[in-house]
Amino acid sequence: MSAVGPVRQPIDVASLEKYLISHVPRCFRAPITLKQFGYGQSNPTYLVLNGDGRKYVMRKKPPGSLLSKTAHAVEREYRVLHSLQDTPVPTPRVHVLCEDSSIIGTPFYIMEFVKGRIFENYAIPDVSASDRKLIWKSAIQTLALLHSIPPDSVNLQSYGAPSNFYRRQISTWTKIHASQSATIDAESKKPIGNLPHFHEMLKYFGDNLPQDRNTIVHGDFKIDNLIYHPTEPRVIGIVDWELSTLGHPLSDLANLLTPFSYINPEVTVPAEISAHKYNNDLKTLPGVPTPVELLGWYKDIAGWDPAPDMNFAFAFTLMRGSAIFHGIAARHAMRVASSAQAYENGEKRWGYSELAWEYTKKHKKEVESRKKIEPKL
Template sequence: MAGPIRQPINIANLERYIQNNVPEIKTPLDVKQFGYGQSNPTYLLTSTPNGSKYVMRKKPPGTLLSKTAHQVDREYRIIYALEPTNVPVPRALCLCEDDSIVGTAFYIMSFLPGRIYEDPALPGVSAEDRRAMWKSAVETLGKFHSVKPADVGMQGFGRASNFYNRQLKTFATISAAQAKAVDVESGVPVGNVPHYLEMTKFFGQEATQPKDRSTFVHGDYKIDNMVFHPTEPYVIGILDWEMATIGHPLSDVTNLLMPFTTASSPKARSVGRANPAFVAGATPGLPTKDECTAWYEAVVAWKVLETDMTWADAFGIFRGSVIMQGIAARFALRQASSEKAGDYAAQMKPFGEMGWDFIQELMRKMEGGEKARL
C-alpha cells in the first residue's frame, strides 16, 4: 500500500534526527508514502540495515485551514497512553514538533504487519471470519470506550460533557474556513455544505440530543482505520487518531455502523453513498446492525436507546459532509495527501443533500410522534 513519495520530505534531516533521538531505528532509511490518509501524510520507513519497518505521520505542508486539525501531537499522546491497556494500538516511538526537520511536526510509531480493508464488507474472507472480524471491531471499540481517561493520565485530553454542542461549535469554525478555500487552478471556491445552516439548527436543539455520556472517542472509528491480524479474524491495531478526544461514545458507534445505516437509505443509494453489500442478507457472514449494537452493549454494560442511536446516525451523516468538505478544501489547495482525494471531494454536495434528506425524515417522525425523544 506504500509507493512513491507525493509530498517530499528531507530524508537526510529525518535520518539525523532518528540517529540522535530514536536509537531503536537503524539508518539509512528507505522511505515510501502510503496511498491512504486524507489528512496527515503518512510514510513507511524501512531500515536498510535490518529491514525493520516503522510509520511516520506528519502535518501537511503549507498554511493549514484550521488550528484544530492535523494535531499529530494528540495522535501521539493517545497512542502512548493506550499502550498499557487492552486496546490494540501501535507502539509510539517519538514525537518531533520541530518544523525544521521534515517541514512540519511528526511522530513515528511501530508498523503493524496485517490486513487493512478499504471495503467494510471485508471481501475475500470466509463468512465465518467476516462475522468474527466485525465482532472484534465492535468489541475493540467497547474496550476503548471502557478505558477511563484519568486511569491513563489523560483526564485533560478533552472536556467531559456537552460533546455534540462542542462539535457543532467546532464545525462552524472549520466549515467556514473550508468553504472559502479556492481551487489553485480553477479559482472556484469550495463553498458551503448544502443545507448547512438548517442542519446545525436542528442538531442544536439540546432537548433532542442523546443522553450525555463521557468516554474517550476515536473520532473516525471505522473498518479501514483498523489493522487485522495477517491470518486470524481479529483487530491488532487501531490507526488514524487525529480526531481523538473525550466525548460521546455514540459518535464512534454510529461512525462504525454507518455502512448499515446508509444501506437502508434510498437517498444514500441514489447518490452512490450506500454499499450494496450491507443490504440485509446480501453478504454471507455480515452481522446486522442490531447484532453489532448488542455486542457493543455487552462490553460497555449500558443500553443504547434506539432514539439516541437514530439521532446520532443523523449527526454522523452531517459530520461526514463537513469532513468531505475538508477533503475538498485540501484538494483545492493541493494539500490532500490521499491519491483518492479528488473522488472524495466530489462527494461533498451529494453527501450533504443526503444528510438533509435524513434529517427531514427524522422531523417527519417527530411530527408524527413516532420517536418520543426526537
Template sequence: MSQMDETFSGTKDVADALRFDEAGLDRWMRANVDGFAGPLSVSQFKGGQSNPTYRIDAGGKSYVLRRKPPGNLLPSAHAVDREFRVMSALGTTGFPVPRMHGLCEDRDVIGTEFYVMDFVDGRIFWDPFLPDLPKDERGAIYDAMNATLAQLHGVDPAKAGLGDYGKPDHYIARQIARWSKQYKASETDTIESMDRLIEWLPGATPEQERSGIVHGDFRLDNMIFHKTEPRVIAVLDWELSTLGDPLADFSYQLMQWRAPKEMRNGFLGSDLKSLGIPTEDDYVRAYCERTGRDGLPKLDFYFAFNLFRFAGIVQGVYHRSLQGNASNAKAREYGAMVKPMADYAWTFAERMGA
C-alpha cells in the same frame, strides 16, 4: 483484491507536494529512535486523507511517519501531537495501538510536525463488504471490531493518564459548534441542508449519559487486523479523538449500516445475512451487551449529527484538494459527496421532528 483494496492498499512514490528533507529525518531518527540504523528509504501510503503518512524502511526495520500536511491549515486540525499522546497512553492499558517512538514539534526538521511509530504488519480492509474473505470469516471481523470499540469505551481516562485529554461533558454540543465553524471556513458552495442542520442540531441534542475516550473516526479501514486471525492488532488515525460521548463514536460507525452503497459503500439495502455480516440489530445488541446498556434510544439524532459531522470533514478534504495539499488523489471527488450527505442527514432530523 477488490477495487477499493487495490486503490488504497500499500504504498507509492511520495507525491511531489508531500516530499520532505529525508536527510533531516535521518538525523532526527538517529537521535530519537532507539535502535535506528540508516540509511532510510521513504514511500507514501496510498490511503489516508488528512495527515500524510509514510513508510520508513531502514536497517531491516520498518516505521511509520505521520505528519501535518504542508500549506495553510484550519485551526486545531491535523493534531498529530494529540494522536501521539493518546496512542502512547492507550498502549499502557493493553488497548491495540502501535508502539510510539517519538514526536517532533520542530518544523525545521521536515517542514511540519510529525511523529514516528512502529509499522504494524497485518491486514487492512478497505472494502466493508470484505469480498476477499469467505462468508464465515466476515462476521468474526465485525465482532472483533465491535469488541475493540467497547474495550475503548471501557477505558478509564484518568487511569490512562488522559483525564485532561478533553472536556468529558457536552461533547455533541462542542462538536456541532466545531464542525459548523470548520465547515463554514472551508465552504465552497451554499448547501441548504447543511445550513438547516447547523441551525437545528444544537437545540435537539440529547443529554449525554456517559463519558469516555472517543476515537472520532472509528471504522473498518482505520484498524489493522492480525494476518490470519479475526483480531484487531492496531487502531489508527486518532486525529479526532477526545473525551466525550461514546454513543457518538458507536453511532458514527453504525452509519455503515444506514448509508447507501453509493455513499462510502454503505450496507443499506444489502442482504447482510447472506454475506455473513451482522445486521444492524445484531451489531447494536453486541455493543450493548459489552457495555451494559439496555438499548440505544434517539439513534436518528445521532445519525443526523454524524452525517453532518462527516460532511464537514469531507468538505475540509475537498477544500484542501483545491489548494493542492490534500494527501489523496481522490480527494477532489469528495466535493460531490457533501450535499448528498447533508441531504440524507436532514432526513434523520425530520424523523426527530425537525
C-alpha cells in the same frame, strides 16, 4: 494503509537517520531509507526501512503553512497512542515524538509497523461468512474497549472538553454552515445557499440531546482505519488518530455503523447512496451481522445500551457529512477546488442532508412513541 511508493516531497533522510539513531538507539540502525504511503492521509505517512531490516511508520505534519493550528496535530496523535499502549486497546506502539522542525521540516513521530490486513470495503468481501461476522464483531468490541478506558486512568483527562460534546458540535456546525452558505459562486454571483432542513435538524438536535457521556473517542473509527491480523478475524491495531478527543461515544458508534444507515429498509435512502457497490455488498453478502447484534456486543463490554439513541447519532453524523460536502461545494464555488471530482463530491450534500432528515424524523417518532408508553408520574 495504502501501497507505498517514492517519497513525493523532499525529506532530509540523513538528518532523520542521525536523529533516530541518537534518540532511539535500541530501534534504529543505518542506513535508513523511506517510502511514502499512498494518497489519502492528511498527515503524510511514511514507511521507515531500518538498516537491520525492521520496519517502522512515520507520521509528520504537512510542509508549508497550515490553515488551522489544531489541524494535522501529530503531537496529539502521539499523546493518545502513547497513553493507550499498555491498555487492552490494540494500538501501534510509539517510539519517539520529535517537535523540532529543524530535523525534517515539521514535527513527526515514529510508531511500529503493524503487519496485517486493511479492508477498504466495509462489507468485507473475499472472506468466509463466519469471518465476515467476526471481523465486524471484533471492530465493535474494540470500540467498546476504547470507550471503557477512563480518560483519567491514562492521563487523558485534559485531552478534550469534559462534557456537552453534542451541544458544542451544534454550535460549531451552525457557524460553519452559515459561512459556507454565504459563499458566492464565481460564475453565477449567487450564494450557494443552505442545506435542506439544516436549521430544523440543528434545533431538533438541541432540544433532544442524548444523555451526556464523555469518553476517549477516535473521531474517525471505521473499518478501513483498523488493521486486522493477517489470518485471524481480529483487530490488532487502530490507526489515524488525528481527530481523537474526549467526546460522546455515540459519535464513534455512528461513524462505524453509518454503512448500515445506508441500507435500512425503514427509511427512504437516496438512490445515489443505496446504489453504491459497498452498500449492495453489505445487503447481499452472507455473515454480515445486524445492527442489533453489533449494538448488543458493544453493550456487553461498554456496560450501557446505545440502541435508543442510535437514530439521533445517525442523523447527526449524516448531517455532519452533508456539511462537509457542503464545504467542498463552497470551495468549488470559489474555484479553489475546481476539479470535476470536487463538483461531484459537493453534489453529495443533497443526498446526505435528505438522509440525515430521514433519521431525524425517525428518531422524533421514537421519542414520541416512548413518551406515550412511559408511565405518568
